[in-house]
Amino acid sequence: MDFIEQMPLIGAAMTATRAWTFGFVTITFMIYLYIGWRSRVKESGEFYVAGQGVPAIANGAATAADWMSAASFISMAGLISGLGSDGSVFLLGWTGGYVLLAMLLAPYLRKFGQYTVPDFVAKRYYSETARIVAAVCAVFISITYVAGQMRGVGIVFARFLEVETWQGVVLGMVIVGVFAVLGGMKGITWTQVVQFFVLIAAFLIPTFALSGMLTDSSIPQIGFATGDIAEKVNLIQEDLGFSSYTQPFTNYDMANVFLIMFALMAGTAGLPHVIVRFYTVANVRAARYSAFWALLFICLLYTSAPVLAMFARYSILNTLEGARIGEVAKSDDDVEYIPVYRVNDEGKEVPIQWVDTWQKTGLITIEDKNKDGILSLKNVDGNFDEVKIDKDILVLATPEIAQLSPWVIAIVATGGLAAALSTAAGLLLVISSSMAHDLYVHFFEPNASEPRRLLIARIMIIGAILVAGYFGIAPPGFIGEVVAFAFGLAAASFFPIIFLGIFDKRMNREGATLGMIVGILFTAVYIILCRSDRVLGFDEPLMTPWFQGSSWIPNGLRPEGVGAIGLALNFIVAVVISRMTSPPPEEVQDLVESVRVPRGSHAPEAHFDETDAEADNP
Amino acid sequence: MSSSPPPSRPEPKVAYWQQNLMVIGVLLTIWAFVAFGCSIFFIEWLNQFQIGNLPLGFWFAQQGSMYVFLVLILVYALVMDYLDRKHDVKE
Numbered sequence: 273m274d275f276i277e278q279m280p281l282i283g284a285a286m287t288a289t290r291a292w293t294f295g296f297v298t299i300t301f302m303i304y305l306y307i308g309w310r311s312r313v314k315e316s317g318e319f320y321v322a323g324q325g326v327p328a329i330a331n332g333a334a335t336a337a338d339w340m341s342a343a344s345f346i347s348m349a350g351l352i353s354g355l356g357s358d359g360s361v362f363l364l365g366w367t368g369g370y371v372l373l374a375m376l377l378a379p380y381l382r383k384f385g386q387y388t389v390p391d392f393v394a395k396r397y398y399s400e401t402a403r404i405v406a407a408v409c410a411v412f413i414s415i416t417y418v419a420g421q422m423r424g425v426g427i428v429f430a431r432f433l434e435v436e437t438w439q440g441v442v443l444g445m446v447i448v449g450v451f452a453v454l455g456g457m458k459g460i461t462w463t464q465v466v467q468f469f470v471l472i473a474a475f476l477i478p479t480f481a482l483s484g485m486l487t488d489s490s491i492p493q494i495g496f497a498t499g500d501i502a503e504k505v506n507l508i509q510e511d512l513g514f515s516s517y518t519q520p521f522t523n524y525d526m527a528n529v530f531l532i533m534f535a536l537m538a539g540t541a542g543l544p545h546v547i548v549r550f551y552t553v554a555n556v557r558a559a560r561y562s563a564f565w566a567l568l569f570i571c572l573l574y575t576s577a578p579v580l581a582m583f584a585r586y587s588i589l590n591t592l593e594g595a596r597i598g599e600v601a602k603s604d605d606d607v608e609y610i611p612v613y614r615v616n617d618e619g620k621e622v623p624i625q626w627v628d629t630w631q632k633t634g635l636i637t638i639e640d641k642n643k644d645g646i647l648s649l650k651n652v653d654g655n656f657d658e659v660k661i662d663k664d665i666l667v668l669a670t671p672e673i674a675q676l677s678p679w680v681i682a683i684v685a686t687g688g689l690a691a692a693l694s695t696a697a698g699l700l701l702v703i704s705s706s707m708a709h710d711l712y713v714h715f716f717e718p719n720a721s722e723p724r725r726l727l728i729a730r731i732m733i734i735g736a737i738l739v740a741g742y743f744g745i746a747p748p749g750f751i752g753e754v755v756a757f758a759f760g761l762a763a764a765s766f767f768p769i770i771f772l773g774i775f776d777k778r779m780n781r782e783g784a785t786l787g788m789i790v791g792i793l794f795t796a797v798y799i800i801l802c803r804s805d806r807v808l809g810f811d812e813p814l815m816t817p818w819f820q821g822s823s824w825i826p827n828g829l830r831p832e833g834v835g836a837i838g839l840a841l842n843f844i845v846a847v848v849i850s851r852m853t854s855p856p857p858e859e860v861q862d863l864v865e866s867v868r869v870p871r872g873s874h875a876p877e878a879h880f881d882e883t884d885a886e887a888d889n890p
Numbered sequence: 891m892s893s894s895p896p897p898s899r900p901e902p903k904v905a906y907w908q909q910n911l912m913v914i915g916v917l918l919t920i921w922a923f924v925a926f927g928c929s930i931f932f933i934e935w936l937n938q939f940q941i942g943n944l945p946l947g948f949w950f951a952q953q954g955s956m957y958v959f960l961v962l963i964l965v966y967a968l969v970m971d972y973l974d975r976k977h978d979v980k981e
Contacts, residue, residue, distance in 0.1 A: 352952075360929055360951035367956050368925045374963045375914045379970075497942030497949060518948040520933045530930050537925075555981045557974070560967040567963055571956050578952040775911075865902050868910070871979045 292682030293432045300470055300686055301447055304463050304693070308451025311459040316725045319456030320387040320705050321551045326461055328558040332565020334461045335549045337468035337690070338698035339540075339566070340573060341417070342424025343755065345471055345691035349670075350663030352581035356509075357520040358529060359581065365533040367567060367574050369540025372767075374563030377541055378550040380774045380867040382559035385551060388702075389544045389766060390710040396773040397781045398860055400715075405788060407710040409765050410544040411703050413758045415739060417545075418699040420755060422744025424692040431633055431668065432685040441744040444693060449737050452697050452704075453730050457552060460697045467690040472572050474687020477680055478671045479576045482583045485674060492579035501586050508589045513651035517582065527825040531833030538839050539759030542767035545698040548705070556870035584666050587673050592659060595647040596621060597640045603632055610638045612647060626672035635662040696740065704733035757799050760831075764791035764838025772846055777864045783850025791842030798838075799831040906977040913969050917962050924950065924958045 313319050326334070344366070352359030384392050389410060394403035422441050429440020451459040484490035487499030495501075506516040515522040521529065540546065549566075550559045591614060598611035609631035613621035630636040637660045638647070650657040668688060671681045708729040713720050720728070765788050772779040772787075800807055801815035817828030829837070855861075866872070928936060929951035936947030974980040 357933075357948050357951060363952060364925050364929055364955050367959055368921065371918070371921045371959050371962055375917065375966055493953060496953065497944045500943050502944050502948075518937070518945050520930075520937070520947065520951070526930060530926060533925065533930070557967075557971065557981065560963075560970055564960070564963045564967055567960050571960055575953055575956055868907050869903050869979045870974055871981050873981065 288678040289681045290433065292679045293685050296679075296682050296686040297433070297689065300466075300690065303466055304447055305450055307463045307466065308454045308459045311451075311455040311462055313454075313456050313458050314726070315722050316387075316456075316709070316729060318458050319726055319729050320701075320709065321548075322456075322458040322461050324385070324552055325554055326552045328553055328562040329565050330461070330465050331549060331553050331558070331562040333468040333569055334464035334552075335546065335562065335566035336569035336573075337464040337471060337694035338460075338549055339546055339695070340471065340570060340691055341695035342421050342688065342692035344573065344577075345475065346424055346427075346667055346688050347664050349577045349581040349584065350666035352578055353585045353666055354663055355523050356515070356517040358523040359578065361524070361529055361532045361536065363574055363578060365536025366540055367570060368533070369537040370563060370567040370570070372537060372541040373546065373550075374560060374567075376771055377547065377767075377774070378559045378563050379556045379870070381547060381770070382550050382553060383556050383867045383870060383873045384863075385873055387548075387551065387709050388705045389547055389770070390706060392773070393766075393769065393784075394710075396860065396863065397769070397784045398857065399781045399785060402781065402785055402788070403710055403714070405785070406766070407706040409761060409792065410706045410710075413543065413762055414545060414699040414702045414706075415736075415743075416758050417755065418696050418703070418736070418740040419743030419747060421692045421696040421699070422740045423747050425689060425696075426744050427664070428668070428685050428688045428692070432682070438745045441741055444689070444696070444744070445737050445741040448693055448697050448700065449734065452700055452733055452737070456729065456733075457701055460694075460701055461552060463697065464694045467694040468569060470690040471687040471694070472569070474683045474685075474690070475573050475580075475667070476576060478674065478676055478684060479580045479583075481676055481680070482587075482670065482674050483579065486583055486586065492576050492583075496579040496582070501582060505582060505586045505589065508586075508593070512589070512593065512649050514654075517585065524830065525825055525827055528827065528830050528833050531836040532830065535763045535833050535835035535839070536759055538763035538767040539761075539835055542762035542765070542770070543758075544706075544762070544766065545695075545702045547766075547770075548702060549698070555873050580667065580670060584670055584673065587670075588661070589649060591624060591673070592627070592647055592656075593649045595624060597638065597645050597647055597658075607632045610640075612638065626669055629672065630661075630665055630669060633665075635665045636660065700733055700736045700740065703736040704729050707736075708732040757796070760795045760799060760835030760838065761792060763835035764795040764842055768839055768842040768846060772843070774864065774867060776847070776850075777861055778850060778855055779846060780850045780853055780856045782853040783846040783848075786849050787842040787846030790845045791838040794841055795835050795838035798829075798834045802831045903977060903979060906973060906979055909973055909977075910970070913966065913973070917966055921959065921962055924955045929955050 317323055348362055351362060381392060384395070386392065386395075390403045390406035393406040394400060422444060425444035426437035426441045429435050429443065430437045433440070451463045479492045480490050483492040483495040486501055487495030489495040489498060502518055506518060509515065509517050524532065550562065553559050553562050592612070596613040596615065598613060600608055601611050602608055609628055612624050612627050614624055616622050627636055627638070631638065639658055640647075641658055642648070647659060648657045649659065668684060671684055708725070712728055712732070713725055717724070768791065769784045769788050772784065802813055802817055804810045804814040805812060817830060819825045820828035928947065933947035933951060936950065937945035939946040941949045
């Protein structure tokens with residue numbers, strides 16, 4: 273491939289990259305701040321649900337930005353690249369959940385129309401205990417998630433603007449703080465709309481460029497199928513002792529693929545920061561269309577990510593296998609790295625710049641194990657033999673791998689920040705609303721005045737930002753594990769009880785509460801025991817996965833997929849217990865009857881300004 | 891569910907709800923067939939066919955299913971618009 277052989281010396285371009293990045297980051301941050309200032313709010317209805325006047329298409333873009341986190345933007349393509357065909361669990365798990373959300377939850381929750389998910393749980397199950405359980409789950413899920421986002425912000429700053437990680441995290445906190453504290457959901461929504469366009473442009477530009485270079489079509493979704501990269505990757509993979517890229521069930525067995533995919537789907541549909549976005553639209557019809565817009569916008573990235581993953585895998589294998597390893601060198605700021613070279617047609621050694629750059633951040637490490645001066649990517653226990661590449665750098669490094677202009681590299685960095693900040697903002701709002709609205713105001717100051725409620729919400733969001741920032745600067749080792757945890761818990765707790773609350777009129781307090789407790793406990797205990805080495809710091813996990821060595825699930829039930837089992841248990845317990853106890857009171861049955869019908873989502877008790885509801889729909 | 895309510899309570903929209911359930915049932919069956927069928931259970935069988943230069947099962951798992959999801963949600967929103975009008979529960 274010529275783009276790999278024509279490696280120009282881009283030492284000078286690095287400073288250009290920094291200048292471009294600095295420029296893009298400054299401009300986008302100014303826009304976010306301006307929107308935050310413009311949409312500052314004066315009452316809690318606007319703070320929590322943006323006054324329920326967000327048009328469906330804007331809500332779709334905001335949901336997409338909210339939902340696509342640093343993990344989707346920065347990590348997912350890298351994961352898929354490593355997993356090959358089995359990487360589909362993330363693609364289909366995360367997008368498939370929107371089908372469940374759109375048909376089973378979103379329209380009915382919008383009709384119910386209060387501020388938070390615990391609001392619905394408390395009303396539907398006429399129980400304040402259920403409210404507390406739901407609010408605590410929402411806070412836990414959101415805090416673990418937001419910590420990872422702040423970490424993402426830190427990485428991007430550290431790599432592209434070459435500041436300390438903590439400085440990057442603090443800057444990110446300040447920016448999120450301004451638009452979230454001033455504007456609440458309203459500020460967050462419109463900022464997220466802008467952030468969506470930033471992040472999608474940042475993802476698509478290098479993917480389109482790469483597709484144009486490697487295939488005959490610059491539309492990646494087409495080049496993916498029509499190009500011959502798949503065959504080439506499969507060949508190189510087999511040469512190096514890896515299983516072929518398009519071969520399924522090489523990393524997870526079929527049962528695990530099924531369970532993980534299902535847990536991610538139900539988890540997506542049950543995540544509180546996504547559900548709450550559907551409270552912000554004008555009516556039930558807008559909630560349905562906004563689910564469509566959200567998935568459309570998400571699919572722009574999600575159908576490109578597997579293409580980027582395969583192209584990047586090809587580029588890495590093709591560039592690094594057999595490259596020359598140089599002597600240990602020192603960079604200007606005294607970081608040691610090992611330069612690698614590719615020999616071009618004229619027999620000259622050309623440095624592979626991006627490998628050197630990322631070695632300086634410690635995210636690529638090279639070790640010439642057999643001292644032959646040649647880099648080998650042979651399969652050793654599923655990893656490359658002589659080079660370690662952190663999965664998280666793949667998207668950020670792709671423009672450099674493909675030798676794109678410095679401004680493209682800068683825009684990718686800006687997109688990574690947009691992805692992390694937009695998700696962080698949505699999560700912080702859920703933490704704030706659960707703490708302020710569901711726990712504090714509800715139990716301690718039920719008669720608080722409107723300005724007082726707003727003040728409490730703002731104090732809580734500042735508190736949440738400080739906690740998130742702390743985890744961003746001093747991350748506990750288990751953030752990666754905890755993301756699986758968040759999805760599993762959402763799948764095993766919120767999804768079944770909201771679903772049954774709408775579709776099973778006979779479901780009552782006893783069934784739902786017990787179901788939720790059994791689902792959460794089972795899932796949490798299984799994950800903690802299987803991952804106790806990471807989560808609790810033990811030397812060995814306390815438990816090996818179940819069913820190991822059985823014929824249908826030879827590698828054992830993976831903790832990422834256990835949420836699907838927790839969900840099933842929740843369902844069974846809830847249905848059995850509810851049929852053994854007394855039916856819910858009549859007014860609750862009326863509530864169920866009313867959420868099933870779209871008309872009247874602006875009931876008087878919702879106390880919202882009717883003029884806000886006249887927003888247009890597609 | 892279909893027991894006649896006392897006059898003070900709202901009239902349940904039984905027909906509307908049952909048609910809604912049927913729409914959801916049909917669409918989710920397609921959803922499950924594509925997500926779990928084409929992308930997991932039958933992926934190896936489908937991989938003997940090609941779409942362009944890719945094995946068909948692999949393509950479903952990494953591209954095709956997502957296009958189907960998108961169409962399913964759009965169809966749901968459109969059909970529900972029709973049902974809302976037909977049963978006069980539109981806002």
